[in-house]
Amino acid sequence: MAVLSTREKLAILSDAAKYDASCASSGAGGRDSLKSGGIGSTEGMGICHSYAPDGRCISLLKILLTNFCIYDCSYCINRSSSNVRRARFTVDEVVRLTMDFYKRNYIEGLFLSSGVIRSPDETMTEMVEVVRRLRLDEKFGGYIHLKTIPEASAELVEKAGLYADRLSINVELPTDEGVKRLAPEKRPETIRVSMAKLRSKIEEKAEPTLRTKTRERFAPGGQSTQMIVGADATPDAGILKTSARLYGSYQLRRVYYSAFSPIPDASSALPLRKPPLMREHRLYQADWLMRFYGFDQSEILDGQPDGMLDLEIDPKLAWALRNRASFPLDVNRADKEMLLRIPGFGTRAVERIIETRRFKRLRLEDVGRLCQSIAKVRPFIVADGWSPGATTDAARLRETIAPKPRQLELL
Numbered sequence: 001m002a003v004l005s006t007r008e009k010l011a012i013l014s015d016a017a018k019y020d021a022s023c024a025s026s027g028a029g030g031r032d033s034l035k036s037g038g039i040g041s042t043e044g045m046g047i048c049h050s051y052a053p054d055g056r057c058i059s060l061l062k063i064l065l066t067n068f069c070i071y072d073c074s075y076c077i078n079r080s081s082s083n084v085r086r087a088r089f090t091v092d093e094v095v096r097l098t099m100d101f102y103k104r105n106y107i108e109g110l111f112l113s114s115g116v117i118r119s120p121d122e123t124m125t126e127m128v129e130v131v132r133r134l135r136l137d138e139k140f141g142g143y144i145h146l147k148t149i150p151e152a153s154a155e156l157v158e159k160a161g162l163y164a165d166r167l168s169i170n171v172e173l174p175t176d177e178g179v180k181r182l183a184p185e186k187r188p189e190t191i192r193v194s195m196a197k198l199r200s201k202i203e204e205k206a207e208p209t210l211r212t213k214t215r216e217r218f219a220p221g222g223q224s225t226q227m228i229v230g231a232d233a234t235p236d237a238g239i240l241k242t243s244a245r246l247y248g249s250y251q252l253r254r255v256y257y258s259a260f261s262p263i264p265d266a267s268s269a270l271p272l273r274k275p276p277l278m279r280e281h282r283l284y285q286a287d288w289l290m291r292f293y294g295f296d297q298s299e300i301l302d303g304q305p306d307g308m309l310d311l312e313i314d315p316k317l318a319w320a321l322r323n324r325a326s327f328p329l330d331v332n333r334a335d336k337e338m339l340l341r342i343p344g345f346g347t348r349a350v351e352r353i354i355e356t357r358r359f360k361r362l363r364l365e366d367v368g369r370l371c372q373s374i375a376k377v378r379p380f381i382v383a384d385g386w387s388p389g390a391t392t393d394a395a396r397l398r399e400t401i402a403p404k405p406r407q408l409e410l411l
């Protein structure tokens with residue numbers, strides 16, 4: 001096999017990592033000071049953007065340790081039977097690359113995942129060594145997100161938590177049947193046990209020790225997971241049910257949804273086309289409703305016979321249109337829980353409304369100043385001097401407030 005340079009490996013292993021959505025990109029604009037003679041760039045191979053636990057948008061070096069893999073998950077470009085160019089970094093190369101990029105101000109952190117080489121423990125040992133060396137030898141203070149191998153030993157995962165800010169374990173697919181069919185070497189029970197152990201460890205380390213009365217630093221960014229959407233037939237209702245269970249059982253910080261991408265020489269068990277990108281977007285919106293807007297997973301798609309989110313309108317508007325009997329709501333009296341259900345109100349707008357109405361009664365124009373789109377809100381609220389009358393129940397309400405369809409993808 002040809003010997004690859006570090007640069008060639010970087011090209012292969014950063015490209016291979018792009019399918020992982022669990023270090024979500026932000027919409028940050030690019031910075032490239034090469035032309036101006038300064039230092040620092042957010043562009044270039046392997047660099048993506050993500051949000052740190054404190055909400056800052058940061059640039060990460062996003063790479064795999066290797067794209068060799070002994071497993072053969074049908075949906076994965078790096079599966080053992082795939083005919084892709086392979087590469088493998090040494091521990092030393094990942095440490096040097098991270099430090100070089102960091103010192104040049106290209107990145108603020110590292111996202112490291114890997115195919116499984118020889119055994120889960122051997123792979124995990126190398127990944128832990130990367131983060132140990134970065135933290136202890138190089139005194140690297142940047143953000144580290146480590147994708148752990150579920151079958152690796154609990155001791156190795158525990159070590160990883162000492163050095164990484166966030167750990168994640170992919171559940172891969174929304175149902176156990178899907179995992180068994182498309183990733184037969186993976187065991188959903190093992191993935192769940194790993195998540196449960198990680199949750200316990202995070203909680204245990206969050207408590208001050210009896211002796212020193214201090215907390216040991218352990219994965220302060222918590223744990224997250226990723227689910228592939230559209231590789232099997234699970235409807236959105238099933239996906240959200242799985243997410244709700246994951247949030248509840250394992251205290252995850254995030255579930256990431258990654259739209260399935262067709263891969264070369266794919267198995268006939270996989271669909272030929274990728275799902276619409278809008279489906280992934282709607283799932284994120286629905287996930288947001290569960291985490292920040294007090295919606296139960298079962299309500300988001302109640303009365304939707306196919307169990308799929310509406311691609312044309314956001315899930316909160318879809319819910320309000322199906323539950324018109326709950327509206328209009330009086331913005332001067334409704335409690336926070338109900339205000340959060342009004343289409344067009346974000347958490348910030350609701351806070352500002354509650355704050356403002358402590359000292360004055362709100363008119364429609366006041367509400368307009370506190371939210372982004374009064375046109376969307378108007379049919380669902382009552383304010384001083386404003387009532388929507390029959391608009392809330394109008395048959396054409398959806399057409400009047402739904403955004404005009406736009407083409408997201410060419411094909």
Ligand code: SF4
Nearest residue numbers: 069071073076079115
């Ligand atoms: S274990 Fe990970 S890298 Fe290997 S084939 Fe499965 S999804 Fe791909």
